[in-house]
Amino acid sequence: MSSLVVKGLSKYFGGVKAVNNVDFEVQKGELLALIGPNGAGKSTCFNMLNGQLAADAGSIKLFDEEIIGLQPRQVWRKGVGRTFQIAATFTSMSVIENVQMAIISYHKRLLSMLPFAGSLYKEEAYELLELVSMEDQANRPCGMLAYGDVKRLELAIALANDPKILLMDEPAAGMAPNERIALMQLTADIVKDKGISVLFTEHDMDVVFSHANRVMVLNRGEVIALGLPSEIRENEEVQSIYLGTGAVYDEELVGNA
Amino acid sequence: MDFLFIQFLNGLSSASSLFLVASGLSIIFGVTHITNFAHGAFYMLGAYVAYTLTEAWMGAIGFWGGIIVAAGTVALFGALIEIILLRRIYRSPELFQLLATFGITLIIEDLVIQVWGAEDLLGRRAPGLDGAIDIFGQAFPTYELVLIALGPICLCALWLLFNRTRWGVLVRAATQDRMMVSALGVNQAWLFTGVFTLGVFLAALGGAVQIPRDAVHNAMDLQIIVEAFVIVVIGGFGNVLGAFLASFIIAELNSFGILLFPKISMILMFIVMALVLVVRPYGLLGKAETHARTALGNVVRPLAPLTRKAKNWVLAALLVFLILPIFADDFVLNVGSEILIFALFAASLHLMMGVGGMVSFGHAAYFGLGAYGVALLVKFLNMPMEAAIVIAPLLAIAGAIIFGWFCVRLSGVYLAMLTLAFAQISWSIIFQWDDVTGGDNGLLGIWPSEWASNQQAFYYMTLVIVIAALYAIRRIIFSPFGYTLRGCRDSLLRADAIGIDRLRIQWFGFVLAGSFSGLAGVLYAYLKGSVFPDYISIPLSVDGLVMVLLGGIQTVAGPIIGAGVFKALSTIIISHTEFWKIILGAFIVILVVAFPQGIVGFFLERFGSKEEDIAEEKQ
Ligand SMILES: Nc1ncnc2c1ncn2[C@@H]1O[C@H](COP(=O)(O)OP(=O)(O)OP(=O)(O)O)[C@@H](O)[C@H]1O
Ligand SMILES: [Mg+2]
Numbered sequence: 001m002s003s004l005v006v007k008g009l010s011k012y013f014g015g016v017k018a019v020n021n022v023d024f025e026v027q028k029g030e031l032l033a034l035i036g037p038n039g040a041g042k043s044t045c046f047n048m049l050n051g052q053l054a055a056d057a058g059s060i061k062l063f064d065e066e067i068i069g070l071q072p073r074q075v076w077r078k079g080v081g082r083t084f085q086i087a088a089t090f091t092s093m094s095v096i097e098n099v100q101m102a103i104i105s106y107h108k109r110l111l112s113m114l115p116f117a118g119s120l121y122k123e124e125a126y127e128l129l130e131l132v133s134m135e136d137q138a139n140r141p142c143g144m145l146a147y148g149d150v151k152r153l154e155l156a157i158a159l160a161n162d163p164k165i166l167l168m169d170e171p172a173a174g175m176a177p178n179e180r181i182a183l184m185q186l187t188a189d190i191v192k193d194k195g196i197s198v199l200f201t202e203h204d205m206d207v208v209f210s211h212a213n214r215v216m217v218l219n220r221g222e223v224i225a226l227g228l229p230s231e232i233r234e235n236e237e238v239q240s241i242y243l244g245t246g247a248v249y250d251e252e253l254v255g256n257a
Numbered sequence: 258m259d260f261l262f263i264q265f266l267n268g269l270s271s272a273s274s275l276f277l278v279a280s281g282l283s284i285i286f287g288v289t290h291i292t293n294f295a296h297g298a299f300y301m302l303g304a305y306v307a308y309t310l311t312e313a314w315m316g317a318i319g320f321w322g323g324i325i326v327a328a329g330t331v332a333l334f335g336a337l338i339e340i341i342l343l344r345r346i347y348r349s350p351e352l353f354q355l356l357a358t359f360g361i362t363l364i365i366e367d368l369v370i371q372v373w374g375a376e377d378l379l380g381r382r383a384p385g386l387d388g389a390i391d392i393f394g395q396a397f398p399t400y401e402l403v404l405i406a407l408g409p410i411c412l413c414a415l416w417l418l419f420n421r422t423r424w425g426v427l428v429r430a431a432t433q434d435r436m437m438v439s440a441l442g443v444n445q446a447w448l449f450t451g452v453f454t455l456g457v458f459l460a461a462l463g464g465a466v467q468i469p470r471d472a473v474h475n476a477m478d479l480q481i482i483v484e485a486f487v488i489v490v491i492g493g494f495g496n497v498l499g500a501f502l503a504s505f506i507i508a509e510l511n512s513f514g515i516l517l518f519p520k521i522s523m524i525l526m527f528i529v530m531a532l533v534l535v536v537r538p539y540g541l542l543g544k545a546e547t548h549a550r551t552a553l554g555n556v557v558r559p560l561a562p563l564t565r566k567a568k569n570w571v572l573a574a575l576l577v578f579l580i581l582p583i584f585a586d587d588f589v590l591n592v593g594s595e596i597l598i599f600a601l602f603a604a605s606l607h608l609m610m611g612v613g614g615m616v617s618f619g620h621a622a623y624f625g626l627g628a629y630g631v632a633l634l635v636k637f638l639n640m641p642m643e644a645a646i647v648i649a650p651l652l653a654i655a656g657a658i659i660f661g662w663f664c665v666r667l668s669g670v671y672l673a674m675l676t677l678a679f680a681q682i683s684w685s686i687i688f689q690w691d692d693v694t695g696g697d698n699g700l701l702g703i704w705p706s707e708w709a710s711n712q713q714a715f716y717y718m719t720l721v722i723v724i725a726a727l728y729a730i731r732r733i734i735f736s737p738f739g740y741t742l743r744g745c746r747d748s749l750l751r752a753d754a755i756g757i758d759r760l761r762i763q764w765f766g767f768v769l770a771g772s773f774s775g776l777a778g779v780l781y782a783y784l785k786g787s788v789f790p791d792y793i794s795i796p797l798s799v800d801g802l803v804m805v806l807l808g809g810i811q812t813v814a815g816p817i818i819g820a821g822v823f824k825a826l827s828t829i830i831i832s833h834t835e836f837w838k839i840i841l842g843a844f845i846v847i848l849v850v851a852f853p854q855g856i857v858g859f860f861l862e863r864f865g866s867k868e869e870d871i872a873e874e875k876q
Contacts, residue, residue: 073757101741101755106756110762112736112737115737
């Protein structure tokens, strides 16, 4: 069964076809990797999926329900969580408060003015932090975290509304290699445990090929290959795009979110 | 028909001066990203200096030479200010820059009075151009024709400067990408100085050419700066052609508006601005800012609940306020009530800008609406105090609901300008609608009920209401709603991604802040027994900003302490000197440059616990 069915998704910036007629499905419970060189259109895809960017054409169905045209907050309420290529958190709050905010929002208590926000859903938030091994830093100001930790915090936040599908744009960017593997392993465990689906992008091919169930390759806005990791690894067109430019394992590149 | 054409020409000639001022403002903003509040003061200074020079020098050469020399002198003065002051604050948050330049405005206003006196001055007519020509049988002053030509001439000159000279091309490059220009090996500091000088020259020229038309007076600055802001916002910040278009629109609007709607002519331009902003949030020809900045900079220190030590301090302060009437006389109690009222005003502004990230340059609007709410209820319905205190804030709330709906759609300096515009709308309605509001004379005879009529009883009533309101504000800040509001300030992207409806939250926050401000205004009306248009004016809005910054934006207690210190100081200083504006202006400038973290921030940094400890204490 598919959680997400995308058909003919397109976005043009002036003359640039950032995303051009893209079709794919995300199966329930799978980890689908979206790879491609810088500027391939991965983030643009993500931004359309969660409603942050209006698509120029196409359809996005979440469990058979059309979600194109919805605001990001509406898409989120339907069970789509997301992390950003350049992490976005509430920097004036502590780590645990960031997670609490997401839970408060999930329970639709954003407008309430009587309780203290700091004492609401503290246990639930703490559990989520434990899940991403951030419980030690629960009370640190979020603005003071190391970059890799912010990424893990984002994952905890994204899990706060019991999502059915997670969109993770370069979740491991800025992390050390062993941290990356750990984070993806963690994600894979969560996926298995909770039965959610994940669509993620990642520049480190080792991480991609060892964790993804399937891999989709985007180049200049078009899907050029979609299949099992072993198939993609052998695909000549993919190899020429990557090996030809030598850009494959470039970990330094953190593009626009 | 002929009459309409003359009116059209009148509009054109005002447009030129407006364009000179607005284009200068726009150019400065485009390159340095400073929103120069002092621009109106430079305009005024241009007019005064030109007055002196043209009185002293004879003939046509003397007249035009005087005007040019006046503009040049003021431009040099502007350059000096840029070098001494602005260079220190280019990296500061927008709000600080706005405030610092407002401080300069205050200083110049007072200096002008010291040098030229408080009387209006009538300038000399331009030699050879003091006649009139016949247009469709109507006499039209020749000088106005010169002014009409001046606008397009300056537009062409600016175009040539920016497109045909190396310096101009560099300035344009800097408008697009400041990093690139420094990469080209250009001395950025002097480029900024040059641009600022040019902008000030244009403003001063705009003021100088006015002298044969209008009297020179010491309130010209605020009048023109508000119009110039409106024009720049309509045209798009940093866009000279936009400023030209908008000057034309506003000048014609003023010219015909006064015929069609004499009572509300002043509001028209604000209505046009609000409409333009809703359709095109960056003005007619403006583009979205590439590097959107937060008006207050990033806040890293989380708000923490009170520590035990802090709680003791609060209790001690409360105790002092409680027993104050035992040993204080009526004057002190009166000042005490005023301090309490302004503490509420400052706290409500802090809720909006510190917590909500929406910097308001027009927070006095809600204060004034609350005060006038009382005055009208008393005047027309003879309503008793107990009822009026509850009902009058509704006027402020209504204002905040309407104004807030527009404001939350913008951010940063555009939002600040729009709040300023709405405050001016409210001010002009009150100022122009004499029959109901008493206009300039205000409304008198607003007395508290019998039981609260002595100073002591009124003080206690104020104390109870203000403490309750401050407690409510504090609770709101730490409630889920307050956190949500803060979240929208920290990261819109994240807020959106966890299901927060930003517009609704900020709108609601805006209205809450407005209603507390309105409550403060209500109390103030009863304290003073009268209301005046001052209660809604720009200076009062700025006082509020100064109180918040003085105390420190990063804590809940800061603004309250800031209000107390500010009011106490101003009461003392005003009674000892007539240079109040110079002192206040210098005070603001020093505050912004040297103590941007405010009193409470300063003490926390010095003696307080580090971030880590605060976090620990929260557990
Ligand atoms: N707001 C925008 N306006 C104009 N062009 C844009 C915009 N956003 C993205 N683009 C362009 O669209 C293309 C796709 O960009 P996108 O950020 O989606 O790539 P990406 O695959 O995420 O790259 P990276 O690996 O660097 O993150 C690029 O050519 C980019 O320059
Ligand atoms: Mg990307």
